[in-house]
Amino acid sequence: MTKPDRVVLIGVAGDSGCGKSTFLRRITDLFGEDFVTVICLDDYHSLDRKQRKETGITALDARANNFDLMYEQIKSLKAGNSIMKPIYNHETGELDPPENVDPNHVVVIEGLHPLYDERVRGLIDFSVYLDIDDDVKIAWKIQRDMAERGHTYEDVLMQINSRKPDFDKFIDPQKGHADVVIRVLATNLIKDDKDRKVLRVQMIQRDGVEGFTPAYLFDEGSTIDWIPCGRKLTCSYPGIRMHYGPDEYYGHSVSVLEVDGQFDNLNEVIYIEEHLSNTSARHSGEITELLLQHKEYPGSNNGTGLFQVITGVKMRATYERLTKTKAGKVAAAV
Helix, strand or coil, rough: CCCCCEEEEEEEEEECCCCHHHHEEEEEEHHHHHHHHEEHHHHHHCCCHHHHHHHCCCCHHHHHCCCHHHHHHHHHHHHCCCCCEEHHHHCCCEEEEEEEECCCEEEEECCHHHHHHCHHHHHHCEEEEEEECHHHHHHHHHHHHHCCCCCCHHHHHHHHHHHHHHHHHHHHHHHHHHCCEEEECCCCCCCCCCCCCCCCEEEEEEECCCHHHCEEECHHHHHHHHCCCCCCCCCCCCCEEEEEEEEEECCCEEEEEEEEEECCCCCHHHHHHHCCEEECCCCCCCCHHHHHHCCCCCCCCCCCHHHHHHHHHHHHHHHHHHHHHCHHHHHHHH
């Protein structure tokens, strides 16, 4: 692999179980595996599992992480230098000997704290925060842990509540710094919905970010409510509603896209794509093609997949703007 002239740094933040793994797969698929290096920021834990248990400091707490080393190494990597990165072993809960990491065209730092430290944040070229609403998070975790792990409802709720103070203090505020927040909420289409299988998903895009043009529906800056179901989009119960409009978020002006409901036929998403502008797609229908490429990925049949794909394409546009070169599998092979 040739040494890149410019390392483009992407930050992907969010709690565990919020869809980071799926989103990272989408990014890697888009750019090509050889083009992207992913660094899990758990590797910068300063306390191992035993020490955290002894001190009562959780992995979410800033004190359990070495931000000085994180900053120095990410800065060095972005400058085009190799680093000896620590390794946190998730199986043993211990810190293993470090490994060599070479600079790559795109370096993704992902985990609980990519946007927490101001110095690290300043290095990032594009950032996204994946945000799962509490109601949905609890429903998902209860379904998963009770079905797959044999936990009781009370155990699951206690585990969620025990993490919440540190999550609220150290993780959640980072979304105020992200260029894009993908927010998963309970649907408004089903009254008193308990299953949380139908979801309402928002793409909250920060205005005024250099080189970033928020995607919009129909008319930029207007407030639009749209029911696309009909002759061109198949919708079974409870249907689909879309929304777009300007808003304020963490003191910043933002543009919000929203999809409430799920797609019955992913091929038909092209109908919605045709009404979206500023997606940064290279050609008409590319967003739908990318969605169809991995329709088995979680969230592909609702706004999660759609907005993850658009965000990935926005990241590609950022890379191309900063490096003045084409990105992706085809470009990497040339």
